[in-house]
Structure formats: structure tokens, C-alpha cells
Amino acid sequence: MAEQEMETWIGMVLDETASLEATKTENLPSVRSIEALCERAKEVFSRKTSSFVEVECPVTVVGDIHGQLYDFLEMIRVGGLPPDTNYLFLGDYVDRGHYSIETILLLMALKVRYQDNITLLRGNHETRQITQVYGFYDECMRKYGSPRVWKAVTCVFDVLPVAALVTGPNTRVLAVHAGLSPALETLDEIRALKYDEEVPHEGPVCDLVWSDPDEDIEGWGLSQRGAGYVFGANVVAKFNHTNNLDLVCRSHQLVMEGYKEMFERRLVTVWSAPNYCYRCGNKAAILQLGENCNRYDTFMQAPESVRTAPSKDVDYFL
Numbered sequence: 001m002a003e004q005e006m007e008t009w010i011g012m013v014l015d016e017t018a019s020l021e022a023t024k025t026e027n028l029p030s031v032r033s034i035e036a037l038c039e040r041a042k043e044v045f046s047r048k049t050s051s052f053v054e055v056e057c058p059v060t061v062v063g064d065i066h067g068q069l070y071d072f073l074e075m076i077r078v079g080g081l082p083p084d085t086n087y088l089f090l091g092d093y094v095d096r097g098h099y100s101i102e103t104i105l106l107l108m109a110l111k112v113r114y115q116d117n118i119t120l121l122r123g124n125h126e127t128r129q130i131t132q133v134y135g136f137y138d139e140c141m142r143k144y145g146s147p148r149v150w151k152a153v154t155c156v157f158d159v160l161p162v163a164a165l166v167t168g169p170n171t172r173v174l175a176v177h178a179g180l181s182p183a184l185e186t187l188d189e190i191r192a193l194k195y196d197e198e199v200p201h202e203g204p205v206c207d208l209v210w211s212d213p214d215e216d217i218e219g220w221g222l223s224q225r226g227a228g229y230v231f232g233a234n235v236v237a238k239f240n241h242t243n244n245l246d247l248v249c250r251s252h253q254l255v256m257e258g259y260k261e262m263f264e265r266r267l268v269t270v271w272s273a274p275n276y277c278y279r280c281g282n283k284a285a286i287l288q289l290g291e292n293c294n295r296y297d298t299f300m301q302a303p304e305s306v307r308t309a310p311s312k313d314v315d316y317f318l
Helices: 002-014 031-046 070-078 100-113 136-144 148-157 186-190 206-211 232-240
Strands: 053-057 059-062 087-089 116-120 163-168 171-176 220-222 229-231 247-250 259-264 266-271 284-289 293-299
Touching: 002 031, 002 100, 031 100, 031 148, 053 186, 053 293, 059 070, 070 100, 070 284, 070 293, 100 116, 100 136, 136 148, 186 206, 206 220, 232 247, 266 284
Parallel strands: 053 163, 059 087, 087 116, 171 247, 247 266
Antiparallel strands: 059 284, 163 171, 220 229, 259 266, 284 293
């Protein structure tokens, strides 16, 4: 029964003429259905014994989404539906936007249905502490009146991988949510990371979901975010050379054109939430990593005709 209810709701979300109805509170899946989906998703993710996964080209890389469901659906219209398109999501699925529940449920459902075509990495917002500050917890309480949905989903966050290696005949790309770590010099060291709990406040796992590149420094520096580090071009050049990488692909930072290449194209930031927080006016992008060439596809927010207006301003921290 729970599976049938979830399938019906997913169909509504993906149906352009019905997706508006799917976000109404009375049409949301039941708590029991969500808990069942979360248990199934944990089973799927737990089959991986490492927090590092390998993905083959071609694959489409997606940056931060932040609960902007209608813009996520616009991205799918641009990039295509699985299994015709393989996706690698870089994290930050929830918080700040008004539809974090719907966004993460759709992502988990797609992962369960198309296990070989969908890869979800963990971002810094896939944690209990951050989601209690930036909106997901409050959204769960507002829409369901209890923390049961929040608890079920955050348990899934604990088993998400934190890094992926994308490979092809002419491609070797490291994908992470945020950046590198001074404690990690090789891919094997990332591959050896093991965790199944909340992201720690410091250490290599923390760095992978919090750190940022900085064009104005060499080496490593302290991050103003209060977690992770900032790192310069020489750090990326050395890491890529040591590990025979073409590129480090990450998200985590708003870029107005949807993507930003740095350090002689050794690193790129991909951002997939257009008009971030319903006010920033930015474009969004996805990166198609192919066997012979890469391509950025940019897109704007979904048209007003297929979205509901935000009910209130969103508090956010850039």
C-alpha cells in the first residue's frame, strides 16, 4: 500500500499538468510511505561498503538544488529522465527552498527505481545540525506536525557517499560536494574513508563537504564558514597530477552563470538552483561528462505557469 501511494505521488510530480497538485499538503505521501521509502533507500545505499563510488561516463552532473522542486523538474526537462540519462548529484538537496521534502523524496525514489543510473553524494546540508537551522526540519514539522519524516530522511543521509570518481576512455574526474582536504593526498585515502553517521565537525569527511577553492591564495587557509578549508590553484594542480585527474568537479558555492571554471580548468563549480532563494537572479547549469567531450547546459527557473509562488521570504546564508 505504501509503495502504491508513493508511485502515485511520483507520477503526479513528474506530470507537468499535475505537479502543482502534488505539492499541496493534502496530497503529500503519508509518513508511513515515506518511512518505507527511506528504509528501501538505506538498503540500496548500504550495499556500497565505501563512502567513495565510481561512475562511468556518460553522466550528467547536478549541483545544489536546495528544495527548489519546480526548478529541479525544469532541470530534468533539460537533461532528460533516467534511465535515458545517468545523473550524478553533488548534494545539498534540502533547506532554503520551500519543497525540500518533495525534492528529496523524488531523488530517493529515482535512486531506488534506477539504482545504476542515479548517484547521490552527501552535501553539508545533508546533516541533522544544518537542517535544523536552514529549513528542512521546520518544513517537516509544518507539513507533517512531527519530526518523523525528518528523522527518517536524515538517517538516509548517513549512508550517502561523499565522493565519486567519474571515468571514461578520456575522462577522470573527482566529484565532491565542496572541495579537497589537507588530510587527503590520494584517491585511495578518500576510498578508505568510512562513516555511517553525522558529518563530523572536522577532519577529511568534513572538508570534502565544506571546503572552497580560492583564487587569491596559495596552499591552504582557514575558511570563514567555520568548517573545512580554502585552497589555492597549486593544491588542485598537485592533487590532480598525483591522482591522474583531469578535473575536480564540485558545487557548494553560488555562481551567477551556473558554472565557473578555475585554476586553468582544473576545477569547476556547478550550480543547479536558478534564481537561488527566489531572489538571486542567477542562471543554473548541469555538466554533461561524455566519453569524448564535456558540455554545460544552462537553464533559468521554471516558468510561473508550472510553479506555485513562495508563500514567504526564505532566510538564507550565502
